[in-house]
Every structure is written in C-alpha cells, then in structure tokens.
Amino acid sequence: MSDNYKEWPEKIPFALWGYRTSIRTATGATPYYLVYGMEAVQPVELEVPSLMILLESQVPEADWVQARYDSLIMLDECRLNASYHVQLYQKRIERAFNKKVKPKGISEGDLVLKSDRASLPIDLRGKFKPNWAGLYLVKKILSGGDVRLPDSDGNHFKNPSNFDQ
Structure with missing residues (x-):
C-alpha cells in the first residue's frame, strides 16, 4: 500500500480497520463485534448503501434503540459463544499438532x-x-x-x- 517506508504511519488506521472488521478463525467473529455488539459499517457502505444500511435507515428511532438494547443484552451470549469457539479451535489445533507427535516408548525402570x-x-x-x-x-x-x-x-x-x- 505504500511506496516507501515514510508512508506507513498514514496507513496504520486502514490496517487496524481491516484487522478489527475481519473474522478471526479462533473466535468465529470480528473483534469489532465482540467489543461493540454489532458489525461495523464499512465506509463504502455509506457511499453505496447496502441492504443493512437501507433497512436501518427506515426503522423509527425508538425501534432502533430497542433493537440496539436487545443486541447489547445478547452480547454476553455472543462472547460466550466466541469463547466456546476458541476452545473448539484450540482442540482442533491440538489434534493437528498431536498427529505429528511420536511416542517416546519410555517405560518405568528405564x-x-x-x-x-x-x-x-x-x-x-x-x-x-x-x-x-x-x-x-x-x-x-x-x-x-x-x-x-x-x-x-x-x-x-x-x-x-x-x-x-
């Protein structure tokens, strides 16, 4: 993204935005979602409205506030699901690692x-x-x-x- 090393400080916000809004394999969710309880609106979606933006713009403010409140209440459950996903991911990684482990054949008395x-x-x-x-x-x-x-x-x-x- 940059032509020389002097431009990288200007590119850090874009890299962080990409990291925070992409799904992590370990959790099955984006870091942004786990913190704020809703998916981030991409800057391009403000220029070219997506279905999510169009639907939210037609909802009355009171209904939107109630929906946002409900999603924040469900945030703990989403984080718990992410925790379960991490545990399953760790077990999957452990199984893959243990396939390569060879037993040493050490017994008592050796x-x-x-x-x-x-x-x-x-x-x-x-x-x-x-x-x-x-x-x-x-x-x-x-x-x-x-x-x-x-x-x-x-x-x-x-x-x-x-x-x-």
Whole structure:
C-alpha cells in the first residue's frame, strides 16, 4: 500500500480497520463485534448503501434503540459463544499438532537423561555447558506425559518432569 517506508504511519488506521472488521478463525467473529455488539459499517457502505444500511435507515428511532438494547443484552451470549469457539479451535489445533507427535516408548525402570534448563546466572562455559544432567531411573509415569524421577539419593524431584525433558 505504500511506496516507501515514510508512508506507513498514514496507513496504520486502514490496517487496524481491516484487522478489527475481519473474522478471526479462533473466535468465529470480528473483534469489532465482540467489543461493540454489532458489525461495523464499512465506509463504502455509506457511499453505496447496502441492504443493512437501507433497512436501518427506515426503522423509527425508538425501534432502533430497542433493537440496539436487545443486541447489547445478547452480547454476553455472543462472547460466550466466541469463547466456546476458541476452545473448539484450540482442540482442533491440538489434534493437528498431536498427529505429528511420536511416542517416546519410555517405560518405568528405564534410564533417562534430564535436560538441564536451569542455568546458573554466570556460567563461564557459555555454549559449551552440558545440556543434560545425569542418568535417572524412571520411577513412575503419570498422566499427561509426566514422569517421576528420583535423584542419585533416591529422593524425588520437587516437581515431575515432562517426557520432552
């Protein structure tokens, strides 16, 4: 939309308008609708009246106010529907992601390495520090991919570890 980088501040309102008035896949609604409870009137609809504009212009003001009040009362239900839509979308994305996940085949009694993500504030070895800590025996496998690992003294770590660690 712009020929050079100096014009982008002038184009931001158009980009924001496009974002706010386009339907989001996750919610199934536009951000404008979720905030204001009604769809935005596009600027082109003021020049070339659409059916929505023609119908609203013929409605008496008292009826329009009552219809607007009713739509605002229904706004919480619309937001709740958007919330349900987000949950379904997240489950769909999770299913698509989990199709690519391969089980690791770890069972109780196996020896595993644990990733060492807790780095010291100053580690002089830098990128040469080890990424893994010792051998641990898988004591118990919990639901959701969590495992209980005891340290060398037989004491369990404070928190369970994930299979990806």
